[in-house]
Amino acid sequence: MSTDPNSQNIDYRSTFNVARVHNALAREQPERVAESRPVSLWITLGAIAVTALAFTFYGAQRGTGSGDSLNYNKFGSSYQPRPPEALVPETGGAGVSLYALGEKVYKGKGCVACHQPNGQGTPGVYPPLAGSEWVLGSTERLAALVAYGLMGPLTVKGQQYGAAIMPAHAPPILTPKEFAAVLTYIRQGWGNAGSEVSVEEASAYLNRTKGRSAMYTEAELKTIPDDQMLGGAAAAPAADAAPATTPPAPGASN
């Protein structure tokens, strides 16, 4: 027990000096308690602001480096994408025969997959084009079935077909020039001796029939006379009569 009244070692049981006891208690440190408090709102907002500024600055400094706005064109700002060229250019190509262009179309736009490179088709499924009466007869009828497609039973060179359909090839699948070229090619390829189908005839036909969506059937095709040629109703008899008398080849093939 201490006798010095100023001693720090206070025996509370024996000390009645209230001031001393309170002073001693007041010197005690508050007990430390573990607690989790949310991060200050200001620190949170500050961090977001700094991040946003950083990205803005980063974005502004990237790009072409010359102060232009951000340019994602990795080929350079003068690069302009070009659509793929038409298989057969609508203009130019002078000196190249429709037949040669038509061969490109036949092989490049899918006919060959079904009718085969030799024009013989696949027995029972895809009819032959070589020697076919549908190819060598009326060009109006031929244009109709190639442009708008064909379905249902069909007789070609005495054989029955109809298990598959002939898809439509009107624009935009073929351009008018490609259309004329491929019709010319199948009328003159593999020993066929049909006349050419001109670009003018093909364009006129496609314009005249534009908007049709129904596929042809054999019955509807047969309503087109076998001697009806493209080139307009008035021009047809004259155009038809002239080749029929001059070259014997088209007549022989029919």
Ligand code: HEC
């Ligand atoms: C997906 C296969 C397929 C493609 C591609 C196709 N055809 Fe056909 N084609 C057929 C079928 C099948 C028929 C017979 C349809 C029927 O029986 O009703 C046919 C019929 C024809 C006929 C009339 C019958 C004959 O043999 O003479 C012609 C002409 C013809 N196609 C030309 C073409 C041309 C030209 C192209 C390309 C522009 C072409 N076809 C693309 C499947 C195809």
